[in-house]
Amino acid sequence: MTNTSLTFFNEIHREALNAFYLPQEQEKFTAMPNEALKKCEEDSGRQPVVIEANGKTVGFVVLHKGENIRDFTANPNAMVIRALSINHPHQGKGYAKVAMLQLPLFVSKHFPEVNELILAVNFKNDLAKKLYEKVGFVDRGQIKPGPVGPQYVLHYDL
Template sequence: MEHDDVSLLAYNPTFDKALGNYQLSDLSFTGTPEHAIRASRLSDEYHPVLLVTGHGEIPTFLVLDYGDDKYRYTKRSDSMLIRSFSTDDRFHRRGFAHLALTLLPDYVHAAYENIHELVLGVNAANRPAQKLYEGSGFVKLPETYQGPKGKQFIYHQVL
């Protein structure tokens, strides 16, 4: 795994061309970056974040959401919900998703100093994602949430 010169960056329109090449064939458990970016234009609470390589490639995409949806997963007002997390098909199994999650606490601390918890839901059928989050510092909580695509396990990370 070669991950020189990668960083998490807030989305801006200069990334649109690279995102146009983003390949995501399995939408069973996530949405497309395009859909999430459209939603972010309608809500100040949605913040698209990209893992960007030194070559301008975007292996991983996610949204940080501090709107009320987070309260399905936590009672904490100082939290953000991770949603629409995905990795471009061309970058699967190369460690980029794990790297993005490893960099995320420092990114959130720098960009949102009042946020002290990250939360997310993982579909019960999505074992690879559960393993990814558990290996990236997230803790599975005993509570579950019934999402539109089935039972969701709740994960969190205190920052």
């Protein structure tokens, strides 16, 4: 497997993230990195994280904690994973899976108070749901409305 790592967003990543491309059928399920970065600048509870492989920026994800995740959970020590995407030319190479496997350790290292990871995945996004379950996220039957229909809420205890 390639050398894949997670790192906090830095200005050196902006150009690659602004050049992100996702097909329309994927784009409806996630925020593009440039949109997600704007939200991170407005909400200090959102931390942008870059997925790098062999020195290239291949993906993006936002780690979100604080009051603005209460529609997911009442757990004050939970963190929501948002806006996960892999740039289309880099898809199918296992980067999302490796990044998701690395996230629990990354979060524990940088946010030791966090004891649960949560994410929402659209009912129609089967591929993503299978990936999240394969890396250990659990469907506890919680469903929430989303921008393009109902979403499964998946949990990962740290």
